Amino acid sequence: MPEVATHCPYCALQCGMTLRETDGKVEVGARDFPTNRGGLCQKGWTSAELLDHPDRLTSPLIDGRAASWDEAYSLIIEKIVDIQRTHGKDAVAVFGGGGLTNEKAYALGKFARVALGTKHIDYNGRFCMSSAAAAGIRSFGLDRGLPFPMADLAEADTLLLVGGNVAETMPPFARYLTEQRERGGTQIVIDPRATLTARAATLHLQPTPGTDLALALGLLHIVIAEGLVDQSYVDDRTTGWESVRASVAAYWPARVERITGVSSADLELTARALARGKSIILTARGAEQHSKGVDTVTAFINLALALGLPGRRGSGYGCLTGQGNGQGGREHGQKADQLPGYRSIEDPAARAHVAKVWGVEPETLPGKGISAYELLDSLGDTVKALLVFGSNPVISAPNAVHIEKKLKELELLVVCDFVPSETASLAHVVLPVAQWAEEDGTMTNLEGRILRRRALREPPPGIGTDLAVMAELGARLSQGKSGVRFDSAPHAVFEELRRATAGGVADYAGVTWERVDAEDGVFWPCPAADRAGTPRLFESSFATPDGRARMIAVEHRPVAEEVDAEFPLYLTTGRVLSQYQSGAQTRRILNGSIFVEMHPDLGFDDGTLVRVISRRGSMEAPVRLSEHIRRDTVFAPFHFPGMGRANSLTGDALDPISRMPEFKVCAVRVEPA
Numbered sequence: 001m002p003e004v005a006t007h008c009p010y011c012a013l014q015c016g017m018t019l020r021e022t023d024g025k026v027e028v029g030a031r032d033f034p035t036n037r038g039g040l041c042q043k044g045w046t047s048a049e050l051l052d053h054p055d056r057l058t059s060p061l062i063d064g065r066a067a068s069w070d071e072a073y074s075l076i077i078e079k080i081v082d083i084q085r086t087h088g089k090d091a092v093a094v095f096g097g098g099g100l101t102n103e104k105a106y107a108l109g110k111f112a113r114v115a116l117g118t119k120h121i122d123y124n125g126r127f128c129m130s131s132a133a134a135a136g137i138r139s140f141g142l143d144r145g146l147p148f149p150m151a152d153l154a155e156a157d158t159l160l161l162v163g164g165n166v167a168e169t170m171p172p173f174a175r176y177l178t179e180q181r182e183r184g185g186t187q188i189v190i191d192p193r194a195t196l197t198a199r200a201a202t203l204h205l206q207p208t209p210g211t212d213l214a215l216a217l218g219l220l221h222i223v224i225a226e227g228l229v230d231q232s233y234v235d236d237r238t239t240g241w242e243s244v245r246a247s248v249a250a251y252w253p254a255r256v257e258r259i260t261g262v263s264s265a266d267l268e269l270t271a272r273a274l275a276r277g278k279s280i281i282l283t284a285r286g287a288e289q290h291s292k293g294v295d296t297v298t299a300f301i302n303l304a305l306a307l308g309l310p311g312r313r314g315s316g317y318g319c320l321t322g323q324g325n326g327q328g329g330r331e332h333g334q335k336a337d338q339l340p341g342y343r344s345i346e347d348p349a350a351r352a353h354v355a356k357v358w359g360v361e362p363e364t365l366p367g368k369g370i371s372a373y374e375l376l377d378s379l380g381d382t383v384k385a386l387l388v389f390g391s392n393p394v395i396s397a398p399n400a401v402h403i404e405k406k407l408k409e410l411e412l413l414v415v416c417d418f419v420p421s422e423t424a425s426l427a428h429v430v431l432p433v434a435q436w437a438e439e440d441g442t443m444t445n446l447e448g449r450i451l452r453r454r455a456l457r458e459p460p461p462g463i464g465t466d467l468a469v470m471a472e473l474g475a476r477l478s479q480g481k482s483g484v485r486f487d488s489a490p491h492a493v494f495e496e497l498r499r500a501t502a503g504g505v506a507d508y509a510g511v512t513w514e515r516v517d518a519e520d521g522v523f524w525p526c527p528a529a530d531r532a533g534t535p536r537l538f539e540s541s542f543a544t545p546d547g548r549a550r551m552i553a554v555e556h557r558p559v560a561e562e563v564d565a566e567f568p569l570y571l572t573t574g575r576v577l578s579q580y581q582s583g584a585q586t587r588r589i590l591n592g593s594i595f596v597e598m599h600p601d602l603g604f605d606d607g608t609l610v611r612v613i614s615r616r617g618s619m620e621a622p623v624r625l626s627e628h629i630r631r632d633t634v635f636a637p638f639h640f641p642g643m644g645r646a647n648s649l650t651g652d653a654l655d656p657i658s659r660m661p662e663f664k665v666c667a668v669r670v671e672p673a
Contacts, residue, residue, distance in 0.1 A: 009436035012321035057432035097390025098125030098329035101441030109333025119366035126372035131293030132319035141543030154179035155314030157277035163286020167196035194628030210559035216299035218256030228275035230308030240551035247553035278314035295554035311538035321446035328444030336369035341504020359483030371659030380409025395582035434459035449521035560653030567667035583639030594644030617648035
C-alpha cells in the first residue's frame, strides 16, 4: 500500500495532499501543509481519477496511428533537420506550459536554445502572469507573485482584491480571507461581476470592464487629497513620486466615477480603508489580462507604495498566480526573453554564466524571441514546426479561430500530453507522457515556496516523461557537440538548475530536495545551503540597483475594442469552480458545461440557447441569468471546446510591455441561436 506526500497538480496554491494506492486504485488524502492546512477543493479531491482514465494516451501517434517511440523520434528529427536546413534554425519553435515542473521548464529552455538553436520559445504563462510580472520587475526589480507568506493575509486590517474570484478558482485560499474578515478586517473586491468572492466582501466595487487603471489612479488621487500618504516611506524608499503625484491630479473622484461607474463615495471609502493600519492589495487576471495590464498593475503598486505597504508584515502588494507552478514556470528560461534564475537573455554576464553551465559558448545562444501570441501568429509563415509541452493553445489562445488555422498550416506539429487535447488532435506526432503522480520534481507556489512533487508509481508501460523526450531529442540533435548533456533524471536536472540560477534574481542555489522535504518548502531567493530562504521580501530594500522602489506615472486609456451599435456588450471571461485552464483534464472527470451569464434586463430567458458574436468569431451556449453582473456585460468561462469556445471571441490586442493579450474584455452582441 504505497503512500506519498505530494501536492495538487492544479492551481498555484499547490495544496499539500497524500496519495495512496490500494488494489491498483489511487486515492487522495488530506495533508496538513502550511498553505492549505488540510483543505482541498473538488479538483484536488478528484485529481487522481485522471491517472487511469480511458482517454489516456498509451503509445506515440503519427497522423493518428499508433507508432513506436523510435519511429516517432526518427520522424521528428528528420523533419526538424530538413526544416532547419531549408528555413534556418528559427523555423522551429517550442511552446511550453506554466504548469511544468521547475525541472521541465528549465530543461525546455535549454533544449530550445542548445539542441534546436532557436530563439523561438515562449509559453502559456504569457497569457496568465506576464503583466503582473513585468510591472513587478520595473517597480520592485523582482517578480514573485506574493512577496510575503499567505499567513500575512489574515493579519491585514484591509484587503483589496482586484479582478480575482478565489472562492471558485482556489477555494482553500479563501479561508485566509475568511480569517481576515473574522478578525474584523475590511475586505474590498473590484470585479464587474458580483462573484462568490465579491458577495462575501465588506464592499464590492463593480466597474465597467477595462477601467481598473482609472480606478487605481482615482484611489491614489484621494489618498493624496486627504493627506493619507506615508511621506517618510515615500521619501526614504521610492523614486519617481513627484511625477506620479502630478499624473493623478486629473483623476478626481467625479471623473473616475464617470469612467468606471463606481461611485465617488465608494472610491473614498476604499482609499480611507487602505490608509488605516495594515493593508494588502492583490491583483489577479481580471486586472491584468488587458492591453494595458502592466500599467494597471503599476498603478496599484504606486498606490501601495504611497501608503507605505510593501515590506511590512501584514501589508504589501501581491498578485495571485493562476496555474500550477505559474511562478516557477516563469523563472527558469521558457520565456522568450529569459534565461534560468529570471536572468535576461540580453545580459552578456547572464549569457556567459548559463552558457558555462550548459557547456556551450555564449555566442552560440540565440537572442530574444517573440511572445506567445506573436509566436502562434507566425506559424506557417516564418515558423514551420512547433513542439508543444504542457499546453493546449487551441482552447487557451485568444482569437482562437485564427490560431487553430495557423496550427494547421505547420509542416510539423509535435504535442506531448497524456490525454488527446484539442491541440493534440491536430498534431502530426503525439508523444504520451507521464502524469503528475508518476514523476518526481519541484514546483514553486504563488508565495515563491519551492515544493516537492513525489511520484507514487511508475508511468504505465509505453509512456515516457517530458524530460525523457527532451533528453532523447536533445541527444540526437546535439550529436557532435562535446560537453552538452541532456539529463532525464529530475534530481540531476534540479542540481544543474541550482548552478544555472546561482546569482540570479530567482536564486535556487541553496535549495536541495532534502531541504524542501525538511522545511515544508523553501522560499527563494536562497543563495546558499547554510542560509534560510526568504519568505518576506523588501523588508529593508527592493531588488533595484539603489534599493528603492520605482514609482512610475501611468495614464488611463480605453480598451482596445469599445462597444458600439453593432457590438453593444462587453464580454469578459474567466474560470469556474469545477474546471481548470483549457479543461483538457477536468472536463474528463468533473461535471461542467458552458454557459453565458447575463443580466435579466437583456431580455433573454434562463436556459435559452444564444449565439455570442464578436468581430473574430462566435460561440453558442445556454443563458444563465444573474442580477450579479453588470447590464452592459456578459461572462463566459473559457474551459470549453467547439461551439462553446469563449476564446473564439477574444481579441489579440497586446500590452506593449508584457505582450499580454486582452482576454478580459471585447465587444460582442448576443442573439438567439
